[in-house]
Amino acid sequence: MKETVSKTKADSKSFTNTIYQRIKRFFDTANAEHIFVQGSTLVLLLGAVYMVYILQEDFGKYHVDRNSSVLGQLFLAVSIVIFAFKAFYFVFMAFRYFKYKAITSVSDESLPTCTIIVPAYNEGKQVWSTLHSLSKSHFPEQKLQIISIDDGSQDDTWQWMLRAKEELGDRIEIYQQPKNMGKRHALYRGFNLGKGEVFITVDSDSEVDADTLRNLVSPFVTNPRCGAVAGNIRVMNNKSALLPKMLDVSFVLSFEFVRSAESTLDTVLCTPGALAAYRSEAVFSCLDKWINQTFMGQPSDIGEDRAMTNMILKQGYHVLFQRNAYAYTNVPEKYRNLQKMFTRWGRSNVRENLVMAKYVFTNFRQGSKAGARLLFVSQILKIVMCYPFLIFMLYFVITHPLLFLSSTLLSILVLSTFPVLFYAKRYKLSESFWAYSYSILYTFGLFWITPYAIATANRSGWLTRSLPNKN
Numbered sequence: 001m002k003e004t005v006s007k008t009k010a011d012s013k014s015f016t017n018t019i020y021q022r023i024k025r026f027f028d029t030a031n032a033e034h035i036f037v038q039g040s041t042l043v044l045l046l047g048a049v050y051m052v053y054i055l056q057e058d059f060g061k062y063h064v065d066r067n068s069s070v071l072g073q074l075f076l077a078v079s080i081v082i083f084a085f086k087a088f089y090f091v092f093m094a095f096r097y098f099k100y101k102a103i104t105s106v107s108d109e110s111l112p113t114c115t116i117i118v119p120a121y122n123e124g125k126q127v128w129s130t131l132h133s134l135s136k137s138h139f140p141e142q143k144l145q146i147i148s149i150d151d152g153s154q155d156d157t158w159q160w161m162l163r164a165k166e167e168l169g170d171r172i173e174i175y176q177q178p179k180n181m182g183k184r185h186a187l188y189r190g191f192n193l194g195k196g197e198v199f200i201t202v203d204s205d206s207e208v209d210a211d212t213l214r215n216l217v218s219p220f221v222t223n224p225r226c227g228a229v230a231g232n233i234r235v236m237n238n239k240s241a242l243l244p245k246m247l248d249v250s251f252v253l254s255f256e257f258v259r260s261a262e263s264t265l266d267t268v269l270c271t272p273g274a275l276a277a278y279r280s281e282a283v284f285s286c287l288d289k290w291i292n293q294t295f296m297g298q299p300s301d302i303g304e305d306r307a308m309t310n311m312i313l314k315q316g317y318h319v320l321f322q323r324n325a326y327a328y329t330n331v332p333e334k335y336r337n338l339q340k341m342f343t344r345w346g347r348s349n350v351r352e353n354l355v356m357a358k359y360v361f362t363n364f365r366q367g368s369k370a371g372a373r374l375l376f377v378s379q380i381l382k383i384v385m386c387y388p389f390l391i392f393m394l395y396f397v398i399t400h401p402l403l404f405l406s407s408t409l410l411s412i413l414v415l416s417t418f419p420v421l422f423y424a425k426r427y428k429l430s431e432s433f434w435a436y437s438y439s440i441l442y443t444f445g446l447f448w449i450t451p452y453a454i455a456t457a458n459r460s461g462w463l464t465r466s467l468p469n470k471n
Helices: 002-028 031-053 056-067 070-099 126-135 157-173 183-193 212-222 242-264 280-291 304-314 335-357 370-384 386-399 401-415 417-426 434-445 451-455
Strands: 114-120 146-148 171-177 197-204 206-208 226-235 275-279 318-329
Touching: 002 335, 002 451, 031 056, 031 070, 031 206, 031 401, 031 434, 056 157, 070 226, 070 242, 070 370, 070 386, 114 126, 126 146, 126 157, 126 206, 146 157, 146 183, 157 171, 157 304, 171 183, 171 280, 183 280, 183 304, 197 280, 212 226, 212 275, 212 318, 226 242, 226 304, 242 318, 242 335, 242 417, 242 434, 275 280, 275 304, 275 386, 280 304, 304 335, 335 370, 370 386, 370 451, 386 401, 386 451, 401 434
Parallel strands: 114 146, 114 197, 146 171, 226 318
Antiparallel strands: 197 275, 206 318, 226 275
């Protein structure tokens, strides 16, 4: 009897310890932090629904007061027009999305000869992984030239490139810039060294699937007017931190929804540096202008991917998207680097929209141009209305902070439900809820980037590739 009691106590203690260890392991991992963030996000958004409900009278009074002034009526009229355009634009893009179909890979015999260019700066070991990833592609070796260029790195990037060369032999060529000259100049050197009918650019912090390259370049074979192709970018480090999880959901919407729709209009606005392909003759037709591009009298050393896309579109070529050509890239894990990346993108967006304005309403290509013009209007509208809405938002915050907070959170709940559902259908439901967290982060923590980028569009600099300060 005593032995039975002792055994029962021992089993009970063992079970308790097991539960304790599991709970401890859970809270020692990122899972607890992630669940806490997602849970807090949902509580916040549902709380906003309740706040809007109990503040109905205050909202009604606010609308009456605002609409009683001439300025308020003007703002209301402009808001209605913009909302109507946005609603039409969303429906239009959704319609185009359902018309999209990725092009299947052509045969080995039909594949064009390709030159892959991998510029690298302060990338460390990751460039080695990138080059090995490319070497494992299901692509005829005799049709593939892989070039990697170290852009004057200050870390051990060159040593890892040498190691990759030692292991892969003639499969790759490596070069070293005499000093850091910028990604555009590294690509320029690669373009001039390349021998392929198609150029493929891959960032040194990205890796590809085995079938990615053949899927990426197949549109050049099936469509003689295809001048460039954008790859499908996913986040590689989405298991390591909160921000990459949020960005992964954002990337899926940006690529698999937006670029799919743009592709049906033959007008993908930006072929991403992480994975893109260009017809060589289209590149050489604008290469000198591209490398010597300036903005407000200063050399352009950012936005090389959007600039190349713009110049190829201007030549009358189609720019397409291949959803079945995946690349996985590392994204910032800290807020500081994230805002730097978005600032760089924002400045490039301002510059290239101004460039696009010069040709998009001309007879720049054969066939329909209405889709390209609609995409441009949507882009330029964001820039034109940026400051008026920022001023209104700040005024709303000062005069009615509770109404602003509750209505903004309710808007996030409504508008972010689409990316949640889209991601859930394409991938995992549990990961899709990061769209809500990302929307809150962007609305309250990154809203300033667009107006700041517009005001500082003349500034250059990569911003995110410097080594940590050891002092």
